[in-house]
Amino acid sequence: MIFLVGFMGSGKSTVAKELGKQLAMPVIEMDEAIEEEEGMTIKTLFEKFGESYFREKETTFLKTIKADSVVSTGGGIVEREENEIPLSTGKVVYLQASWETIVERLQQDTTRPLWNGDDEQKKKRFENRQGKYERVADETVVVDGKDSDQIVSEIIHRLKG
Ligand SMILES: Nc1ncnc2c1ncn2[C@@H]1O[C@H](COP(=O)(O)OP(=O)(O)O)[C@@H](O)[C@H]1O
Ligand SMILES: O=C(O)C1=C[C@@H](OP(=O)(O)O)[C@@H](O)[C@H](O)C1
Numbered sequence: 581m582i583f584l585v586g587f588m589g590s591g592k593s594t595v596a597k598e599l600g601k602q603l604a605m606p607v608i609e610m611d612e613a614i615e616e617e618e619g620m621t622i623k624t625l626f627e628k629f630g631e632s633y634f635r636e637k638e639t640t641f642l643k644t645i646k647a648d649s650v651v652s653t654g655g656g657i658v659e660r661e662e663n664e665i666p667l668s669t670g671k672v673v674y675l676q677a678s679w680e681t682i683v684e685r686l687q688q689d690t691t692r693p694l695w696n697g698d699d700e701q702k703k704k705r706f707e708n709r710q711g712k713y714e715r716v717a718d719e720t721v722v723v724d725g726k727d728s729d730q731i732v733s734e735i736i737h738r739l740k741g
């Protein structure tokens with residue numbers, strides 16, 4: 581199992597697809613799976629039931645993953661300490677992006693419920709999570725200025741070595 585972790589916009593969903601292809605492993609996109617189970621978008625789910633409801637679903641789903649796969653987690657997977665147990669059953673790869681990269685990529689984004697409010701609030705969330713990603717990571721890959729092919733190659737190289 582390979583878990584990709586990192587802040588919103590670090591490229592987990594994009595990289596997971598490519599990495600799965602290259603390694604011929606199934607890809608599990610946690611947000612998509614939760615959207616299917618709940619029959620609504622993450623955005624609507626947050627609006628209707630709030631963040632803690634989503635976190636429950638996220639933790640429950642994470643625990644059910646059994647197949648050897650590439651898992652694209654949501655950026656908030658590190659918000660609950662109990663998620664560290666299922667994460668520790670696989671290799672955790674942290675896609676580390678700078679604040680500038682995140683802002684550039686998510687400037688126009690309206691789909692992520694926690695990518696809202698003023699910049700200071702968003703940056704606080706970003707800074708608060710850095711140590712948490714580092715804590716769960718087996719490997720850290722800096723993504724700034726790299727395309728997904730480069731990132732995928734680097735992940736494969738790291739996991740081999
Ligand atoms: N290596 C990359 N270089 C430039 N843009 C990227 C890269 N990886 C992803 N993106 C773009 O950044 C945005 C967020 O990517 P996404 O894979 O959804 O991240 P995450 O799942 O970590 O939130 C998307 O618009 C995506 O096309
Ligand atoms: O960082 C977060 O708390 C979240 C990140 C999102 O996934 P991405 O990291 O793929 O954007 C999604 O799970 C939800 O909107 C909450």
Ligand SMILES: [Mg+2]
Nearest residue numbers: 592593611652
């Ligand atoms: Mg994603």
